[in-house]
Amino acid sequence: MATLAGAGIVASVMGTLLVPLIGELPRLLHTSSANASWVGISTMRDVVPPERMGASVALMSSSLGIGGALGLPVAAAIAENADWHVLFWASAGIAALVGIAVAVFLPHVPPATRGRFDVPGAIGLAAGLVCLLLAVSKGGDWGWGSAPTLGLFAAALVILPAWGWYELRTRDPLVDLRTTARRQVLLTNLASVVVGFSMYAQALAAPQLLQLPEALGYGLGQSMLAAGLWMAPAGLVMMAVSPIGARVSGRRGPRTSLLIGTLIIAAGYALAPALMGTAAGILVFGCVISVGVAFAYGAMPALIMGAVPRSETASANGFNSLMRSIGITVSSAVIGVVLAHMTQNADGHPIPTEAGFQVVFVLGGVVALAAAGVTLAIPRRTTSIPPLTATKAATKAVVETEPTRSAS
Template sequence: MPPPVPRTAPAPDGGPAAPRANTVVAVLAFGGIVVSLMQTLVIPIVPELPTLLDAPASDTAWAVTATLLAAAVATPMTGRLGDMYGKRRMLLVSLVMLVAGSVTAALSDSLTPMIVGRVLQGLASGVIPLGISIMRDELPAERLGSATALMSASLGVGGALGLPAAALIADNFDWHMLFWASAGLGAVALVLVPLFVPESRVRSGGRFDFLGGLGLSAALVCLLLAVSKGADWGWTSGTTLGLFAAAVVVLLVWGRWELRVAEPLVDLRATARRQVLVTNLASIAVGFSMFAMSLVIPQLLQLPEATGYGLGQSLLAAGLVMAPSGLVMMATAPVSAAVTKARGPKVTLMIGALIVAAGYGLNILLMAEVWHFVLVSCVIGAGIGFTYGSMPALIMGAVPASETAAANSFNTLMRSIGTSTASAVAGVILAQMTTSFGAVALPSQNGFRTVLAIGAGAALLAFAVAAFIPRPRVGAAGTVGSEAVVEAAASTSAR
């Protein structure tokens, strides 16, 4: 493939000119936010789906579960394919999936096409790790830290901003407009990416590990299906236990295969490097702690005031309370990058974990007024901005440039496993700790406080795990970080 034609004159140091670099970052971050909107897109209509699709509630729940499973399967695969055949190419394929899924769901009036559409939307989940990897290959060294922090935070930004936007659309228009709107945003990203984002020249080549992909997909589907549906099926039911057992067995067989094959889907030896391994473990805890906020705050805001602890707000109002946290995540991206430059990404991750834990502790004490939740969500959002901004730097500092997309995708998968686990754990706690409200059993205030305490504990666990990440050396450019990142940026600037 011929190299992309520069759209602006090179900067004096040989790297991309500042306007072009700014445009690349803006377009990739926009794409990340559009994809992350899929997390909250259907939340406003979930209670109405059985009526809208003329199907039982147990079946319409697959409109959420299918997207989760598809994202888990697609993320590591698109990362590996991006390293092999081109990161921008796979990013465009992912956006095509998003648009196709949105149109399919927008045209649906029954369950099957809705689930097909939601699966296709889930297959677009690799956009964020692919975008981070393109930034590593294309941006000058001085822009890399803040850009990757912003791109990584876009996962939370889209989720925070998507809820009020989706609620506003659902309240004022036909529900199909939710999907037409996502199709339109995806189409805009699909046009902008080829216009302004260059294709990375860094490729790993080789053959795609189809058996490895099949094995990992089977293991993830078994694991996440058991986690997400265990409460409905019963945690001790044969189906749930069988899926957990199958996940363990398939993962063991898959791991043995990946260690023996010449060109594995996931380089387990690289993943076992201390910096990558510990970062991925911390990412599971961070993903868990992040999602606890999304589960608790909207429910507390919407419960009736007569409960004594609910605030009786609408879904739209609850979304608007959460929205500032997304803006805070974006605002903390450059701060996160500055801390990483001065003290290293390990310190940034640890600071972020402490801020998240402090936010949950604050929420346990403050839950009586709407502004309490605005404050708490902003504090937690700031912590998430720090943690999500540090992870790409830690991962990219330990793997070669030719494996960046696969490594970032695997890290994103670890965060997703954390969020899925948080949903299951919180669901069990809130189902067990209830209070009577008329003829209905509602989650009790102590139940919510317990989930918040567990979220704080998960953040503190992430802090403790991050303490074992090896401290990176100071690069030649004077920035704290791995030599791999510094060399990659220097190579980009020399092009």
């Protein structure tokens, strides 16, 4: 579990690595704001006893908070005091260490099913998503009716259905679409997209607000490191709250935890317009949003694992992670477009306006409420897979009958 949690921390560090640099990326990369915005749970079911599953999922969820809390100030300190490319070299080294730990400490789990890697499926999904997200990100710059934008949307509309047709007919699909079509799995994945979108909107906007000059009237004039430190407590709050979410899931079901989480995220965004004028205010609403994220992220794997057989756990959870990543990526593209087009000139550079940030926070809240609506549609009585305890009991019964059978 320590190794898995460590891997989760490193993964979430990668997700927050560039957040302190978002405001500086256009300058560092000599590009526009719109261009700059583009820049393992399943194993536990096999190696962790069922009575520890809830706590283990909570630990993995909290590792996301730990990584976020570490990634923001550490990345900011490196970027301020060294070449910003060092961020990537340091991350590569840490990831290599985690890879060694996985090889040494994780037990080997024989695959429940065997098959080949779906290369055409991987290429098709990647191509379809790139076409869709690039069109969303660059449509404002190129023009929504321009040939490149319409061409990319058209390509996505062709590639993604063709990919789905292929996945339904290949023997070893990258994504088992029949499993993902089950109501509980489908709605949980849809909730993952919108929760990921809502979560990342705040992570993109808050560092820029903190670092903008005070002379603008709404900027808070913080250094890159100070901005990272102001945002770090939100990650620590997520770590602290995750076990509580696990207990709620155990008593009331993961659907309830997910619903509570989405409503708390919406409440955090409702506070944002009134609190965005001070660094302490940003810390407060960021922590509220993180509480909601902790509840939501802890509930999603439980909903997925409760609806699929063991042989499909890895594929189903992997696809759920992909949906979360798509939500984050769409958030990056959409929020990038909003802030890139609601600007004013300051010293010859386009700067997002106060109204732009307010639109971002309203958008994040609306999307969180949409996630709550999706959660309400998830069946109350979740379809469940026979628990591991039942399997152990059956095995024990077989073993106990062996001496009698041998004697007879």
